[in-house]
Amino acid sequence: MKKYVRGLAIVSALTLAVAACGSKPTEDSAGGGNDANKDFKACMVSDSGGFDDKSFNQTSYKGLEDAVKSLGVTEAKAESKSDNDYPTNMQAMVTQKCNIIVGVGFKLNDSTFEAAKANTSVKFALVDPGDLATLPKADNVKPLAFNTAQSSFLAGYLAAGMSQTGKVGTFGGIKIPTVTIFMDGYAEGVRYYNQAKGKNVTVLGWDDAKQTGLFAGDFEDKAKGQNTAQNLITQGADIIFPVAGPAGLGGLQAAKASNGKVNAIWVDTDGCESAAEYCSVLLSSVFKGMDVSVQDAIKAAVDDKFDTTPYVGTLENNGTGLSPYHEFDSKIPAELKSEIDQLKKDLISGKVPVASKAQPKAS
Known part of the structure; x- marks a missing residue:
């Protein structure tokens, strides 16, 4: 995903009302x-x-x-x-x-x-x-x-490098491959940080080896997302990675309510552009083109x-990656930024492998 304008433009024109059960009318x-x-x-x-x-x-x-x-x-x-x-x-x-x-x-x-x-x-x-x-x-x-296992690997490394509590969290909307691939990469990125730095940052909400973790139960309910994120925060997570669509916005709300104690990383698009009201708590976002x-x-x-x-x-064709750091640009250490830049190169070259079985491969 490339960066895009805040708020989608309304294209005025002739509309056709075609009723679809349970859905809004279609428009031409x-x-x-x-x-x-x-x-x-x-x-x-x-x-x-x-x-x-x-x-x-x-x-x-x-x-x-x-x-x-x-x-x-x-x-x-x-x-x-x-x-x-x-x-x-x-x-x-x-x-x-x-x-x-x-x-x-x-x-x-x-x-x-x-x-x-x-x-x-x-x-x-x-x-x-x-x-x-x-x-x-x-x-x-x-x-x-x-x-997105590749780009989420970078997000996990970023989260581990910025955590003050030594605990970071993630949760999904429902357990499907296009959700768990983010969570896989995030956990792998944290683990790689620990190996590189001799640290022991813990990932709450997802065990990539067992493929078990924390899910809100749907993609629509912000209250469920907020409660799920609060569960992670109560356990000590100070950076959360919600992979839950609109329900994930509840996770950002939980982070914002912490008054600076908890931050987050968004998914799919640059959250500082799509959900600008939460930009103050977003370290970055994992975008998809x-x-x-x-x-x-x-x-x-x-x-x-x-x-x-x-x-x-992929990272190589810029079909996925990390969005700008926006309000955190001056708060993220230059050394950590450089390490993430190098890690991106190493992921592209294959020097650092990504293990997630959810990775798509062109046939």
């Missing part, structure tokens, strides 16, 4: 750019976090917005309120005669591939599908995956260059 809007593309319709279905989650869905939707602005295509979207909405919302986009439909998230895997099989003339992209090796194959579906990869997939479809080779965002 025509963008600027090349008028030759005005008949091309690019569409998106969110997961249950919704398009205003300040994280995963919002960043993916920005890719659709950017495509509308730069390519002059028309957009339509369906926002899911629950997991039950995915098939209905996907069908709503098919009914709107979309040329490409982007499903946002691992939980849309089944409905995306079912729709793709039934509608072979429509192109599909799937953000964060999980394990590429076990993903179904389809001639009209392009997976957009991200190796979902907006860029979504826009690229749409452009490829417009240009008749669409292919189904999986895209994998």
Whole structure:
């Protein structure tokens, strides 16, 4: 994910009310750019976090917005309120005669591939599908995956280096590979810091060897996220890493309520831009270039260059990484910054290996 403007721009235009069970109406809007593309319709279905989650869905939707602005295509979207909405919302986009439909998230895997099989003339992209090796194959579906174990490794090293209590924490929304990959990398980064520095910083909330840990239970409930984060804080964690979408915002609220005792690292996008009200507690964020990869997939479809080779965002191709330190830039020691810069190079070269089995690999 590249940095993007605070608050998503509202694209004014003609709207079509297409009712999808349990979801907001879909909307059509025509963008600027090349008028030759005005008949091309690019569409998106969110997961249950919704398009205003300040994280995963919002960043993916920005890719659709950017495509509308730069390519002059028309957009339509369906926002899911629950997991039950995915098939209905996907069908709503098919009914709107979309040329490409982007499903946002691992939980849309089944409905995306079912729709793709039934509608072979429509192109599909799937953000964060999980394990590429076990993903179904389809001639009209392009997976957009991200190796956030690498970037979360950097986040773990940063957290360990900044902790004053010697305890850092993480929690997920629900236990799925696209969540636990962050937690894996975070734990590995802390462990690498301990080995390099002879320290004993403890990770609360996730055991990457046993693949067990702490989860809020969903991605929507901020109160659950806040309570889960407070659990970690009560145990002594002074830096938390919530991987829980909107529920994770509750974790940031818990950190902010600590009055400077607890800080956090955000996920999916630069939290100082998407959730600026919490920037004062954010050391950094682990970003994913979902907006860029979504826009690229749409452009490829417009240009008749669409292919189904999986895209994998890595540290090397800047598909994932650490966002700027923002308000903590002067507070993070120069030595620690330099170590993180070198660690990034070592992760890219393979000198420092990442063990997480959740890492996506292009086939």
